[in-house]
Amino acid sequence: MAESMATAARKVDLPPGRLLHMYRQMLRIRKFEEEVDRLYQAGKIWGTFHLYIGQEASAVGAIEALEPGDYITSTHRGHGHSIAKGASIPLMMAELRGKETGYCRGRGGSMHIADVESGNLGANGIVGGGIPIATGAALACKKLGNGRVVMCFFGDGALAQGAFHEAVNFAAVFKLPVVYVCENNQYAMSMPVDRGLGSTDIVIRAAAYGLPGVSVDGNDVLAVYEAAKEAVDRARRGEGPTLIETRTYRWRGHSKSDANRYRTREEIEAWKQRCPIRRFGEYLEGLGLLTAADRERMEREVEAEIQDAIAFAESQPDPDVSQLADGVYA
Amino acid sequence: MREITYAQAVREALAEEMRRDERVFLMGEDIGVYGGAFGVTLGLIDEFGPERVMDTPLSEAAIIGAAAGAAVLGMRPVAEVQFSDFLTIGSDQLVNQAAKMRYMFGGKVRVPMVVRTPAGSGTGAAAQHSQSLETWFMHIPGLKVVAPATPYDAKGLLKSAIRDDNPVVVFEHKLLYKTKGPVPEEDYTVPIGKAAIRREGTDITVIATSVMVLRSLAAADRLAEEGISVEVIDLRSLRPLDTETIVKSVCKTGRAVVVHEANKFAGFGGEIVGTIVESEAFDYLDAPVVRLGGKDVPIPYNPQLERAAVPQEEDIVAACRNLMRQSPRWRARA
CATH class of the missing domain: 3.40.50.970 (Thiamin diphosphate (ThDP)-binding fold, Pyr/PP domains)
Incomplete structure (x- = not known):
């Protein structure tokens, strides 16, 4: 289809190994999320979580434009960002199981996975809540002169939050090294963008802050990568923030309570036809970098990796209730 | 200094x-x-x-x-x-x-x-x-x-x-x-979580913060002239709260007045009272614990209204006098 053509026509300067790594990262996110859903149905995971299935190209394309020392802030739909930033899948799975050895010692769960060592400053249960945090992290990077960049993810719903306006203006005023990535998955829970936003031209907002704004096909991993790379380079050069929109779609409901009453099966099916993983796989096959056999082998490897993580999480201890108050204060 | x-x-x-x-x-x-x-x-x-x-x-x-x-x-x-x-x-x-x-x-x-x-x-x-x-x-x-x-x-x-x-x-x-x-010129710190006893006394413990500490000290001067000895605790830190200093003082005086400017309703005075009555100080109480706090209104503009909306020195004096009158041992002394 036309969008695949757009990808195929793209000139990308990434080496084959890097492209295959990106493909594998997308697969890891997809398989992780499918297994999380299955574990929930099996009663192994409780609470809530928000699946990233369908949006994989957005996290992987954007985060691949970062250097290892750079930072991200994430959202309530954060598993994809964590994995793309290099999180350990066993430790994520242990956290979703509420285990003492999970990323947050079982205190955070899905919406609060953080791993400062790998540069993940945290998922966030408050829509738009991470935008000021990312901005402050970028302020620290600038003050420390460490050359690092912060990438701040949020959804279309966060554009209606005051924190978005305050923080983006703040970063623009101080020319902070931060890249704002708005993942427009078309719905803020059940509210479609054209009913929830005064203008669905999302990046037009950038002009209000004197920033560049770029809208890309969020299901095209290379398009996301290119836009992010330019924004990251610009931030690293000290030229300030950029607002990027990645246009994408979540295949699953907002969370576990979602009966999909606000959208049609046809709409969901139409977006599934634009599956970011299949598109990228076909592109790589077209370049001769991936065969059907390679693809199947990679899928098997990822499947085994996720199953190992599940087994690891299963074997881990629960937190000790006597340590309930650990970690409130430093 | x-x-x-x-x-x-x-x-x-x-x-x-x-x-x-x-x-x-x-x-x-x-x-x-x-x-x-x-x-x-x-x-x-x-x-x-x-x-x-x-x-x-x-x-x-x-x-x-x-x-x-x-x-x-x-x-x-x-x-x-x-x-x-x-x-x-x-x-x-x-x-x-x-x-x-x-x-x-x-x-x-x-x-x-x-x-x-x-x-x-x-x-x-x-x-x-x-x-x-x-x-x-x-x-x-x-x-x-x-x-x-x-x-x-x-x-x-x-x-x-x-x-x-x-x-x-x-x-x-x-x-x-x-x-x-x-204020010393050399470097020093005040630990977070430690209250200060601003004035020692034996009849009533007044527990205050911020500007209410100054009003409580002024009230204590006036009450001293009437023979009422007030101990004034400046909490300084609200979280963590120095419950030990509060409890120890109330065990000594047997009476407590909590003063804050924040609205009395659901204000932190309730927490201080809870701290007292849940502790051994409960056994030493000679009278109910009194709370003075902001009135249940937004702060008004007019200066007379504004003044009336939060505890003043005379409110603290009056509360302490009332507390002493209620107390059987004090009545016996008088």
């Missing part, structure tokens, strides 16, 4: 900590050339420059959130929120983010940040610029809350707050900025 004002004491703490630790910096609205709405940061920009004394846009959520984000990466920001009423605008960042990050992330990050903010009534600034909201933030695990009453404590507690690895909210009372008191 030399005497300086409360505002000068705060300014000295900021300057000395910035000299001592290059990770410390200030952020806030009009804190640079203007010197802050109450002149507290006046002149700091001349020594430290606009990079460390940052005039920000009018964005409390961004100020507090950026402080949290910078703190997580190892900076030690001191944010000024121009009036404590504006904490409401930035409270998601303070309550849901800064306070909880460490716990939510399994104890793996530190959030060494300070929010300083002028609070309280008495300046004719009316309902949106005069509140005492410290109880809101006392309620949040992960935050520390202090409310210094003297120049000495304003400096010493702020230094402790800046050196603390947790988010600390410092409520400075506007009416105190021009008050003077002894």
Whole structure:
């Protein structure tokens, strides 16, 4: 289809190994999320979580434009960002199981996975809540002169939050090294963008802050990568923030309570036809970098990796209730 | 010892900590050339420059959130929120983010940040610029809350707050900025979580914070002339709370009056009373514990109304007299 053509026509300067790594990262996110859903149905995971299935190209394309020392802030739909930033899948799975050895010692769960060592400053249960945090992290990077960049993810719903306006203006005023990535998955829970936003031209907002704004096909991993790379380079050069929109779609409901009453099966099916993983796989096959056999082998490897993580999480201890108050204060 | 004002004491703490630790910096609205709405940061920009004394846009959520984000990466920001009423605008960042990050992330990050903010009534600034909201933030695990009453404590507690690895909210009372008191020139800190006994007494314990400490001390002078001996405790820190000093004092006096400017209804006075009656001090009580707090109204503009809305010296005097009259042993003595 036309969008695949757009990808195929793209000139990308990434080496084959890097492209295959990106493909594998997308697969890891997809398989992780499918297994999380299955574990929930099996009663192994409780609470809530928000699946990233369908949006994989957005996290992987954007985060691949970062250097290892750079930072991200994430959202309530954060598993994809964590994995793309290099999180350990066993430790994520242990956290979703509420285990003492999970990323947050079982205190955070899905919406609060953080791993400062790998540069993940945290998922966030408050829509738009991470935008000021990312901005402050970028302020620290600038003050420390460490050359690092912060990438701040949020959804279309966060554009209606005051924190978005305050923080983006703040970063623009101080020319902070931060890249704002708005993942427009078309719905803020059940509210479609054209009913929830005064203008669905999302990046037009950038002009209000004197920033560049770029809208890309969020299901095209290379398009996301290119836009992010330019924004990251610009931030690293000290030229300030950029607002990027990645246009994408979540295949699953907002969370576990979602009966999909606000959208049609046809709409969901139409977006599934634009599956970011299949598109990228076909592109790589077209370049001769991936065969059907390679693809199947990679899928098997990822499947085994996720199953190992599940087994690891299963074997881990629960937190000790006597340590309930650990970690409130430093 | 030399005497300086409360505002000068705060300014000295900021300057000395910035000299001592290059990770410390200030952020806030009009804190640079203007010197802050109450002149507290006046002149700091001349020594430290606009990079460390940052005039920000009018964005409390961004100020507090950026402080949290910078703190997580190892900076030690001191944010000024121009009036404590504006904490409401930035409270998601303070309550849901800064306070909880460490716990939510399994104890793996530190959030060494300070929010300083002028609070309280008495300046004719009316309902949106005069509140005492410290109880809101006392309620949040992960935050520390202090409310210094003297120049000495304003400096010493702020230094402790800046050196603390947790988010600390410092409520400075506007009416105190021009008050003077002894402040050492050498470096010192006042520990967070330790109350001070400002005046020793044997009949009644008055437990107060901030400007109410000054009013309680003035009331205690008057009551002494009537033969009533009042012990005045300045809590200084609200979270953590020095329950030991409170309980010990009430065990001695057998009577307690809690005074705060924040609304009495659901104010922290209830917490202090709870602390007393849940402790061994309950057995020593000779009379019900009394709470004095703000009336259940927004702070009004008219000066007579404004004065009537919060406890004054005469209210503390009257409450103590009443308490003594109720007490059987005192009646027997009289």
